Amino acid sequence: MNLLQTLLQEHEKLHFSLIDPDKQAPKKAGEIAKTCADYGTHAIMIGGTTVHNRKLVYDTVDAIRKKVDLPVILFPNSAEAISENIEYILFMMLLNSKDNRYLGREQAKGALLVKKWGIKPISTGYVVVSTSRRPTTIEQAVPLDRIGRDDIEKAVSYALYAEMSGMSCVYFDAGSGAEQPVSNEMVAAIRDAISIPIIIGGGINDGKTAREKTDAGADVIVNGTLVEDNLRKIKEIITTIAAK
Numbered sequence: 001m002n003l004l005q006t007l008l009q010e011h012e013k014l015h016f017s018l019i020d021p022d023k024q025a026p027k028k029a030g031e032i033a034k035t036c037a038d039y040g041t042h043a044i045m046i047g048g049t050t051v052h053n054r055k056l057v058y059d060t061v062d063a064i065r066k067k068v069d070l071p072v073i074l075f076p077n078s079a080e081a082i083s084e085n086i087e088y089i090l091f092m093m094l095l096n097s098k099d100n101r102y103l104g105r106e107q108a109k110g111a112l113l114v115k116k117w118g119i120k121p122i123s124t125g126y127v128v129v130s131t132s133r134r135p136t137t138i139e140q141a142v143p144l145d146r147i148g149r150d151d152i153e154k155a156v157s158y159a160l161y162a163e164m165s166g167m168s169c170v171y172f173d174a175g176s177g178a179e180q181p182v183s184n185e186m187v188a189a190i191r192d193a194i195s196i197p198i199i200i201g202g203g204i205n206d207g208k209t210a211r212e213k214t215d216a217g218a219d220v221i222v223n224g225t226l227v228e229d230n231l232r233k234i235k236e237i238i239t240t241i242a243a244k
Contacts, residue, residue, distance in 0.1 A: 002120065002121075002122045002168055003043075003071055003073070003088050003120065003122060004122050004168065004169055004197055004220070005168070005197070007042055007043070007071075008197060008219055011042060011242075013214045013218075013219060013220070013221070013241045013242065014042045014043070014219060014220040014221070015040070015041045015042055015210075015220070015221050015222075015223070015234075015237065015238045015241060015242075016041065016042060016043045016044070016045050016073070016199075016220055016221070016222045016223075017032075017033070017036035017041040017043075017044055017045065017222075017223060017224075017227050017234060018045040018046075018047065018075060018201070018222050018223065018224035018227060019032055019033060019044060019045070019046055019060070019064070019224075019227060020046075020047065020048035020051065020176075020224065020228070021046060021047075021048065021051050021053070021056045021057050021060040022048050022050055022051050022056070023048070023228055024228075026056070026059040026060045026062065026063035026064075027063055029046075029060045029063055029064055030063035030064050030066060030067040030068075031067065032227060032231070033064040033067050033068045033070075034067040034068055035231055035234075036068075036227065036231070036234055037067075037068040037069075037070050039231075039234050039235040039238050040235075040238045040239070040242065041070070041234065041238060042070070042071075043070055043071040043072070043073055044064055044068060044070055044071070044072045044073070045072075045073045045074075045075045045090075045222065045224075046060055046061060046064070046072060046073070046074055046075060046086070047074060047075030047076055047077060047081065048075075048077065048176075048224075049077055049137040049138050049141050049176065050077070050137070050141075051076075051077055051081045052077075052078065052080045052081065053080075054080060054081065054082070054083055057074070057081055057082075057083040057086075058083040058084070058085055061074075061083055061085050061086050062085055065085070071087065071088055072086060072087060072088065073086075073088040073089065073090060073122070074086045074088065074089040074090065074119075075090050075092075076089065076090075076092075076110065078106050078110075079106050079109035079110035079113060082110050082113045082114065082117075082119070084113075084116075084117040084119075086117075086119055087119065087120060088119065088120045088121075088122060089110075089114060089119050089120070089121050089122065090122050090124045090126075090171065091107065091110070091111075091114065091121035091122060091123050091124060092107075092124040092125075092126040092171070093107060093124070093125060093126065093167075094126050094127075094128070094142065095125050095126060095127050095158045095161065095162060096127050096128060096144050096145040096146075096147055096158060097142055097143070097144060097145075098142075098143040098144060098145060099142055099143055102142060122168055122169065123166070123167045123168045123169075124162075124167060124168070124169050124170070124171050124199075125158065125159070125161070125162025125163075125165070125167040125169070125170040125171070126170075126171045126173065127147065127155065127158050127159070127170065127171070127172050127173070128142075128144055128147070128173055128174075128175060129147050129148075129149065129151075129155065129172055129173065129174050129182050129186070129202075130144075130146050130147060130148055130149070130174075131148075131149045131174040131175075131178050131179060131180040131181065131182065131183075131202070131203060132174070132175070132177075132178050132179040132180065132203075133179065134179075136174070136175030136176055136177060136178055136202070137175065137176050137177075138173070138175045138176070139175060149180060149182070149183050149186070150183070152183075152185060152186050152189045155172065155186050155189070155190060156189050156190055156193045158170075159172075159190045159193055159194050159198075160193055160194060162194075162196070163194045163195070163196050167196065168196060168197070169196050169197040169198070169199060169219075170190070170194065170196065170197075170198055170199065171198075171199040171200075171201065171222075172186070172187070172190065172198070172199070172200055172201075173199075173200075173201045173202045173222075174201065174202025174203045175202045175203075176202070176224055176225055177225050178202040178203035179203060180203050181200070181202055181203035181204045181209060181213065182200055182202065182203075182213070184212050184213065184215075184216040185216075187200060187213055187216035187217050187218050188216040188217055190217065191216065191217025191218075192217075197219040197220065198217060198218050198219050198220070199218070199219065199220040199222060200213045200218040200220070200221060200222070201221070201222030201223070201224065202222075202224075204221055204222075204223060204226075204237070205226060205230075205233065206233060206236060206237065207233075207236040207237050207239065207240030207241070208240070210237040210240055210241050211240045211241055211243075214241050221237065221241055223237060
């Protein structure tokens with residue numbers, strides 16, 4: 001049983017706070033993580049589309065682990081972002097990438113480090129959903145098989161592929177600073193099709209929206225931009241999704 005499965009046995013729904021090492025100094029990242037922990041987040045994720053400095057990741061992880069007694073999970077964009085002091089990693093395949101670098105090449109390089117450093121992998125089918133008029137950072141960085149907000153059948157097909165391939169969860173992400181989140185209809189259709197946990201991120205800016213996603217079938221809500229811009233909203237979101 002991996003970390004995600006264990007946490008879901010303890011809590012009906014989960015919230016993860018995503019901290020981008022590129023956006024602040026490690027000491028500040030530790031302070032942000034402490035605030036999120038005080039608000040009730042269940043884990044701290046570390047990563048970002050532009051992170052390629054292993055030392056910066058190491059120092060950020062170190063600062064956060066000194067401040068919080070929560071699982072710290074790496075959300076890497078490449079093997080270069082893997083740090084030896086991380087305990088858990090979303091070992092992801094970007095399923096709708098058109099670049100095979102993200103469909104096996106980076107994972108193969110990263111696997112050697114994960115094994116060497118004893119990092120616990122959480123196998124994840126990662127899918128980017130295009131919900132904004134202006135492409136998000138990940139959409140600009142990686143050529144994608146575009147999935148629009150209404151492309152529900154295509155989204156479901158990728159989710160089924162992930163489950164049938166033995167991945168332990170799926171992560172559907174509208175991207176950093178997305179104008180809109182993944183639609184409730186898409187989340188519900190994915191939930192109807194698969195039994196593995198569903199992580200949803202991007203464009204979730206208040207408690208009401210977060211609750212709509214969990215009611216539709218999401219198991220985990222991820223917030224990154226709000227962690228940078230409006231920490232008070234994190235408390236609202238966590239409180240709302242935890243309410244019975």
